[in-house]
Amino acid sequence: MYRVVLVDDEPVIVEGLKKVIKWADYGCEVIATANAGQSGLRLVSKENPDILITDIRMPGMDGLTMVAALRSEHPDMEITILTGFPEFSYAQEAIALGCRRYLLKPSKMSELEEAVRAMTGKLDQRKALRGEGDLPSLPAKEDEEVLDESAAGNFIVSNALAYIESHYNEKLTLTDVAExxxxxxxxxxxxxxxxxxxxxxxxxxxxxxxxxxxxLRDPSLTIADVAERSGFADLAHFARVFKSVEGVPAGKYRSQLTME
Structure with a gap:
């Protein structure tokens, strides 16, 4: 049985999905649900389901970053987005990041069933490629999930770098940025x-x-000022890092600027 997690900030949607879809007919079982984005992420991390159906526009969440994170850390998981957000470019990005389907609320029963068939079909295909279960083995080939995972990874790194660029002068930890x-x-x-x-x-x-x-191009700033504004905790650390990266001390680098 494929393990399914449902996430939506509207409890009625979650309950409806549990009851309306005949999960057993597709070889699936709903193992857990959540009504918030952050709790949904924790649930997915804990349960590592085969299938996730989730809204992408929940309070306090960046939906596309959430999808990229899920695809990157769980490359074998099938994801369908069920949302009231109709922006076409947003849907395109979600699909590019590896979502199997992008459905708008309220969705027709036929659309939901087609999405489930598409996800279970992909899971069946992946099993066959790996020679697992009772399915006939298929010749080994490059799977499109490799591209999905790469796109998701690129998206995550781009967002992480953007956050660092915006908060470079603050105390930054790996945990801060990862969150x-x-x-x-x-x-x-x-x-x-x-x-x-x-x-x-x-x-x-x-x-x-x-x-x-x-x-350093601003002569009114001392080297200590530059170090502080750049986010370094102390001048000595700044001096070591600057020379390591640039090959010359910060003072000499400034002097060279005035000679240009």
Missing amino acids: QVYVSSWHLSKLLNRQTGQSFSETVNSVRITKAKEY
Whole structure:
């Protein structure tokens, strides 16, 4: 039986989905439900379901970032979006990130059933590719989920970098940024290293040094001022990182600017 989780901030929607769809006919079982985005994410992390049907516009959640996080950390999970948000570009992005279907409320029964068939069909196909269960094995081939996972990872890293760019002068931890993009600290660290070739601290320092170089162009700012505005906790740390990244001390870098 494929394990199903339902998430929607409207309890009546969740209860309706549980009762209206004949899950057993599709080899499925609803194992858990949630009525909020954050609790839904925790539930998915705990249960690791095969299928998720969720709204994408819930209070306090960035829907596309949520979808990207789910696809990246659970690449084998099938996702259908059921939402009242009709924006076409939004739907396109959700599909590009790996959602199987994007349905608008109120959906027809035929649309819901087709979505379930599409998701279970993909799960059956994946099983066959792996030679699992009673399904006939299929020749090994590159699965489209690889592309979905890559797109999701790119989306997460882009959002993480944007957050760092906006908060570089604050105290930043890997956990802080991971929470903003709805993935675990470990997963974000892996994605950053894979796509940027840098650790989290190296990524943050790179952004801060770029900002510091801009501040150094202002002669009214002392080196200590530059360090503070760039987000470094103390001048000594700034000095070490700047020289490591740029190859020269911050003071010498400033002097070279005046000679240009």
